[in-house]
Amino acid sequence: MLKVTDLNVYYGAIHALKGISFDLQEGEIVTLIGANGAGKSTLLNTISGILHAKVGQVEYLGEDISNEAAQVIVQKGIVHVPEGRKIFAKMTVLENLEMGAYTVSDRQQIQDKMGAMFERFPVLRDRKKQLGGTLSGGEQQMLAMARGLMANPKLLLLDEPSMGLAPVLVEQIFDIIQDINQLGTSVLLVEQNAHMALSIADRAYVLETGNIVLEGDAADVMNDPMVISAYLGG
Amino acid sequence: MNKEIIRSSSQKGLLFGIVMIFLVLINFHLMASTMISKLMGTNVLRGSLPEARFFIIFLVLYAIWVGWSAASREGKTIHKLFEGLFAGLIAGLTVALFGLLLFYMLETQTDIRKYLTALSFPSMRFFLLDMGELGILVHFGLFTLLGLLGSALAVGLRSQKVAHFKQGVKTAITNLRLRITNALPESVNKYGKYGIYLLLLVILFLLPTRWGSYYNFVFGMVGLYVILGIGLNIMLGLSGQFMIGIAALFAMGAYSVALLNSPIPHGLMWGFWPSLAVGVVMAVIGGLLLGLPIMRLRGDYLGIVTLGFGEIIRILLNSDLLTDITGGPRGVQNIQQPTFLGTPFNDVMYAYLIIVAMAVSIFLYYRLENSRTGRAWLSIKEDALVAQATGIDVQKYKLLALCVGAAFAGLAGGIFAARNQFTGPNDHTLMVSINVLSVVIVGGLNSIPGIILGSFALRGLPELLRELETYRLLVFGALLVFMMLVRPDGLWPASRPDLEEKGSPGLKEDIEPAEEGRSND
Structure with a gap:
């Protein structure tokens, strides 16, 4: 479904991604784990068209999207949920969700989608007229994910959904990710919380300073001695 | 009376006195008097001084302010009154000393306009309310008495009764509004908005x-x-x-x-x-x-x-x-x-x-x-x-x-x-x-x-x-x-209007659009 080949991304003179190649099959959860500054967010930003690669290409459903603008990529079905609970703090929950469906023009479809989101995230229904900024951290993360799902993604790019959340909330979020995946949305999950990410992912890639240093089935990666010592604290 | 009260109120008084002197040095007393004079309908010709009584009005307001701000928000009434009186006394003393200096300079015809342009003889005489040495006493008396008055006002207006009264007026107005809207037929309420637009x-x-x-x-x-x-x-x-x-x-x-x-x-x-x-x-x-x-x-x-x-x-x-x-x-x-x-x-x-x-x-x-x-x-x-x-x-x-x-x-x-x-x-x-x-x-x-x-x-x-x-x-x-x-x-x-204010008590702060223009950074 998604095929990234030899991706090189620069911030000015800084070489952030040094020839990344990986792929993601339809229906999979693939996770990218790595420390701060490994280039995880850069990679997601490049796939979603917020950044553009100098060298290499991103292929989605057999089509080269490396040079497409972000809004075109959203319309093609790749939705990016940026890290750090980036919600519209001064808009209500309802408005946040409406913004998520910006590319959808069918009103009925938006209504249905909204209903589905309130089913999945009941807390958002309770808070629908509150400003996004007044929600708690976990609620904000749920709102960010719900907003992403409003656009009907085929592929969801999640950037550190567990960031700064209590363990019980992290589990809740990861359950929801699995649910979403089972309903047919492929997920590319970027995480620092390697243990949680590996436990729900099908396959995993380990990113270090702009390079992929390890790849394989999630279970194998979880047992890799290097990963255990570097990310799982074993 | 404890020392704390004396200390803080004398500081207040001194501060207000010094500010007053500063205002005179930049000729603000003339400006303010002219403005008051004009507001009260007496025109002041360009280049001439306003009448001294308008300066007295300014002084009265200023001195009441001294007492008002010196009176602390909590504590016994007698303490508050003393604070006002004492601050007024100190402020009056400071200003009176300054007046004495000016009077001395007037008597000896010392011209210091080279250094302080605002202190011309007419301006100095005006500060002494055109009364010479008597003006010094008037300044002192005004500040002391009105300091007391200011603190009395503060005691009166900040009291519970006044707060209750304010609250009462507010609820009365809201009730009246509600009763009027309820009494009117529905159509008026519905189309009243358009009526206002038409008006x-x-x-x-x-x-x-x-x-x-x-x-x-x-x-x-x-x-x-x-x-x-x-x-x-x-x-x-x-x-x-x-x-x-x-x-x-x-x-x-x-x-x-x-x-x-x-x-x-x-x-x-x-x-x-x-x-x-x-x-x-x-x-x-x-x-x-x-x-x-x-x-x-x-x-x-x-x-x-x-x-x-x-x-x-x-x-x-x-x-x-x-x-x-x-x-x-x-x-x-x-x-x-x-x-x-x-x-x-x-x-x-x-x-x-x-x-x-x-x-x-x-x-x-x-x-x-x-x-x-x-x-x-x-x-x-x-x-x-x-x-x-x-x-x-x-x-x-x-x-x-x-x-x-x-x-x-x-x-x-x-x-x-x-x-x-x-x-x-x-x-x-x-x-x-x-x-x-x-x-x-x-x-x-x-x-x-x-x-x-x-x-x-x-x-x-x-x-x-x-x-x-x-x-x-x-x-x-x-x-x-x-x-x-x-x-x-x-x-x-x-x-x-569609906002539901639920959640933490600190919510208000979150809604307040602080630094709206730069939220883009």
Whole structure:
């Protein structure tokens, strides 16, 4: 479904991604784990068209999207949920969700989608007229994910959904990710919380300073001695 | 009486005394007395001093303030009264010592104007209330007695009873309102809003014919600033772009109307309406040309570049280089008037024109704000990255905001030039941009009533304060400072009626749009 080949991304003179190649099959959860500054967010930003690669290409459903603008990529079905609970703090929950469906023009479809989101995230229904900024951290993360799902993604790019959340909330979020995946949305999950990410992912890639240093089935990666010592604290 | 009370109140008194001396050294006592004199209907001739009794009024107010602020909020009444009295005593003593010094200098004819220009002999005599040594005693007595009075006032007005009374009046008013609305038939409540609009319309229709050309002029200025404010608000309030060069876009509109509809320099006589349309289009083009290179800039940097843009346009208009095209420093004169049924526009017609332009602008603004486009702008303002991730073409919408805002500025500029029958580089200085920015910020970002109120406060009030002549900017500045302290979100902040205020007690702070203009950083 998604095929990234030899991706090189620069911030000015800084070489952030040094020839990344990986792929993601339809229906999979693939996770990218790595420390701060490994280039995880850069990679997601490049796939979603917020950044553009100098060298290499991103292929989605057999089509080269490396040079497409972000809004075109959203319309093609790749939705990016940026890290750090980036919600519209001064808009209500309802408005946040409406913004998520910006590319959808069918009103009925938006209504249905909204209903589905309130089913999945009941807390958002309770808070629908509150400003996004007044929600708690976990609620904000749920709102960010719900907003992403409003656009009907085929592929969801999640950037550190567990960031700064209590363990019980992290589990809740990861359950929801699995649910979403089972309903047919492929997920590319970027995480620092390697243990949680590996436990729900099908396959995993380990990113270090702009390079992929390890790849394989999630279970194998979880047992890799290097990963255990570097990310799982074993 | 414990020492703490004596210490704090003597400090207060000393502070107020020293401030008073300082005010005299910058001649403020003369200024204030003149102002009071004028407010009370006694004119003061230029170069002469006001009567001493007006200075006494100033002193009375000041001394009451000393007592008021010296009285602490909590504690026994007797302590509060003592605090006022003691602070007044100390302040009076300080001022009296200063008076003694002045009296001595008057007696010995010591002229120190070389060092302190404000301390001329008449001014010194005026400070002593034209009474010589007796003035010193009067100062001392006034401060002491009124310090006590001030603290007594503070005790009285801050008491529980007064607070209860205030609360009572408030609830009574609310109850009355509720009873009236309940008593009225439903149809009145439903259509009452439209009735008020109709009334407003009639007032707006009648006023320009009644109140004379001067007020029409002031009103027109306010109206044009409302339109400019709406334009700027689209850039700043909706899409979050910190734009300071709106005077340049205003100039595009003004110069289009001026050049296309005047005998000199080009002899083009296109008529007002076509040239106004060209003005709006030119402003939009200006906004586009400005927007393209600055799309990547944000926050303060954007502000600096747009400020530069505004200055470039003004300097170009002012330069000899373009004299043949734009009229150079002399500007464009004899701009032709639009006509209505064959008669050229007079001040009343211009007032109507501005009312219509204002109404159209407000209508368009509301339509835009609540549209998909408006939502996209707001989301870009909040977080451009997330907006992009939800599928909004950030660049396109930012440019669009600049262009739409520019159209409003061009409209205001075109009407402005025609109404003045003249426009020149000095109509489009940086001050115009800053004034528009102030109108929007002072009034309240994203709030149309706020912008209207802001225009009245910032553009109307200084005109109406002209009575005070030299002091009008002083009064105006003081009002501004006071307002920003009391209402930091603007005179009439934007409200969100559909909001449900639930959650943490600290919620209010989160909603308050602090630093709205820079949330883009």
